[in-house]
Amino acid sequence: MRSLSLTSDRAGHAWLGLLALSLAALPWYKGAPLIAGPGASALFEALSGRGWFWPLVAAVACLVAVSLTRGWQRSNLALGLVLGAGFLYVWQGFAVGLRGPSAEWVGAVFDRAADGQAGLGWGGFLAGIALIGLLSDVVAARGFCRGERFPAFCITAIVSLLTVFVFFPILRLGLAAFVDTEGKLALATFWGRLSAPDLWGMTCFLGAGRCGVVVNTVVLGVLSATLATALGLALALLVNRTDFRMKRALRAVSILPIITPPFVVGVAIILLFGRTGLVTGFVADLLEVRPSRWIYGLPGILIAQVLAFAPVTFLVLLSTLEAINPTLEEAARTLGARSMTTFRTVTWPLLRPGLAAAFLLAFIESLADFGNPIVLGGGYEVLSVKIFFAVVGARYDLGNAATLAMILLVLTLIAFWLQMRWMGRKSYVTVTGKSDAGLAAPLPPVLKVAVLAVILPWVVFTLAVYIIIASGGFVTDIGRWDLTPTFGHLETAFRFEFVEGGLELYGSAWDSMITTLWVAGLAAPLTTLIGILTAWLVSRQEFAGRRAFEFGTMLSFAIPGTVVGVSYVAAFNVPPVDITGTAAILIICFVFRNMPVGMRAGIAALAQIDKSMEEASQTMGAGGATTLRRVVLPLIRPAVFTALIYSFVTAMTAVSAVIFLVSARHNMATAYIMGRVEAGEYALAIAYSAVLMIVMILCVVVIQFLVGTRKLGRRQELQGRPAAEPAE
């Protein structure tokens, strides 16, 4: 057992040392630089009258004393002290707020509580990290995660982070659902909000009246996810299983919607199909009917969503298809099965985890989608938009928003649960360490025709939308079809001049552009790291509460962005974690919203990789961390790539959560674009979007270059064509 060796003792002491250091020598509160000296530390603050630090300081002092004994990490006393210190750490943060004590007795015991306290700074945050490390060390010593410290630390850290950045804000907001406008607990109010007739009405199915917003949301979600998954599957099959010539072009085109900023597709669809739209006008002239506004509502949102989500499902299904071991299909063919039978009985069942993951992703994204319904919704109300306007509308009602958010959350959880049931408990392992030299079966001809029939209209439509996006920013006014070429919009956004001493940026969009790049660039690797780590923990580690852990990570994805944004403002504008108005809150928001995508991609990829390879690595003496880095990561490169791309691009294109978190100092591109669309400056919005997309493409290329592709020992050619080179 490694955990009993001397190194483990050293790690425990290191964490403890960090804890003691951050309590005694580093400034506890925010605002002070790291090297401000011990005068501002918790210990000295306690000495100067902030007595609520004493219990924490005492607990840590006891821990230091205990750590001098042999095997201290396994003692019940150590565990008790660590948990106690953790509790006291949290308690001191909440006992005294910014403007005074939060409970009367605290004020009575500690005089200086009346002064209040600021948010955590260097000392405060480092003490928290040290406590997490210490806790992981102690539980690992007691046999958690089979005594391995690395997974134990990962689990403790991720659970703590999720608690602080997902559950805590939502808890704050959830409480708001049960509270009336005066701040009192009111179950009747909650029930009234929950049973409002405009939520559950079904009259639209009878052809009269309007459906409730919940019904609308579910109908949209199911339709959108089904169509997006079907389209994604068609694309994946075409790229992976046919000799279709323009695969690379298709791949590139299918990436486009992912990197398209919100609103701009909606705007393009209006320009095509709106009442004065290009297509509408043409069709109306042809059939001699009055141009109608049919696009506003379900049809419009559905078109925009399918266009937006198909690439996500495509990426998920493609990595699933790529990982299906071709020897299975080859075996079926060799045994005499026709290609259709092979597809139905071998390929299709192996695709099921990918299909489930893709459908789930698209459904949840549709539930949370905000940009498309707000532009194209017309009278068709969905939950995310309703929540947004319950919060930012003229009638500010946080309680109502919280109630709606909980409905949305429950919907998502139901979808997730159904998905798990449908997938069942079959084994989908096909990538093993064994010889793996088959050739993927080509698509049956019937299916190929079907696939092309789905894809061709999509290609035409996508091209039309993107021609508008590409050109709309460079003509005078695309909204009125005034097509005089101009660079005026680009100049408004990105004007710069070379003056003495360097470059001066004058354009109005520079600030948001630079912030966006920084935030996305920092958020993407962090998101991927946490997402893939979580996937690995969930699918490869046995530990108590694993299912709850997996479920918890999905929660942050299920919560609609708008609600995340407001809950963050509510939770993080006050001590102890006082970080609104910083770039950090933007990054944190993205990391925890997007991390489940990396996790799902990782889980889907790991589900196909036989554990025996990792077991072999561990048998030969590698620890959990080394196995993860040397064996698992190279095998799930497609998942890492998906996670990196998704998180980077989402950070650049997400809007609903950040709209509340951007500040004058740190503005984001999408918030800027939303403002332009709101103000009817379509051309400026389109021009900025086009520039943003070019920047994203460059970044995606760089990421692809850095991550590379998975190299399996397989031939790459399809059956019936000569394999050009031996496997690498």
Added chain:
Amino acid sequence: MTVKHLSAAALAAVGFTVAVPATAQADELVLYCSVQEEWCRAMSEAFQRETGINVLMTRRSSGETYAQIAAEAEQPRGDVWWGGTGDPHLQAAQEGLTAEYVSPMLGELQDWAVRQAETSGNRTVGIYAGGLGFGYNSDLVTENPPACWADLLDPRFADDVQVANPNSSGTSYTMLATMVQLMGEDEAFAYLAELHNNISQYTQSGSAPIRAAATGETAIGIVFMHDAVAQTVQGAPIVAVAPCEGTGYEVGSMSIIAGGPNPESAQAFYDWALTPAAQEIGATANSFQIPSNVNAATPEEAPRLEDITLIDYNFALYGSSEERSRLLQRWDAEIGSLPQ
């Protein structure tokens, strides 16, 4: 080793958190701006040039800004909230979110601007005014253009009129309150129920209907008249109409956020924004509201309040939270729930 690596990564993450200061530095102003971006930008640039105070500006609609200030009440991040319909400003004043300040410039202001300050106990002040009306697309409506509120009920405009949802838009709430004051409450709701037959969509943003009219997506948009004029100036075939029965108006307002990080800069901006020179910036940024300083020139294109039959709009009553919630609830029950 790996634990060390991880802790290094964690350290770096926290370092980033702390390294980005949340507190404002000297000579800064955090401005929450609720008029159109172009005007916001022009104002912050001009103030920065004049005083050397660095302006950090965020533009959001008045509803959004109000929500943000309410959410940040414990620890305000903004200094001044400039622009947007007066109602949310009054609501913020009523809830103590904004600070009392009597500007030395108050004597130079129009009556309606001073009244706004009096109503709120000097927590807000009028900076511009604009009448409510509608605009029609003259390519689509060629004969018998509508001139009155009653004309909008004409069946030939079926599915061709847009107005914002009063729940989300200050503009549309102004219309609701105007109708109630013009016709009486029950008659107003009867009118709106009838108008509903012609409404194609209740938009979220207050000025969205006139943009839809400008591109021909709808024939008529009910908006503040200066928004309609701005479209006309930009070349859209829009004609602004002051309804013959009379109409309400907004008093765009400015408030100092209570407990903001830079109170001195806030007062400097407040006083400056009430000067004639600052108020004349609007016209250069395609905004044709009527300035509140009597010495500021009203833009040529601006619809004059003298030419409009104005009702005696009761800002105190219709700006109060209770009346607002009550009217909006009735709107939801009687208009919002009607089949589209």
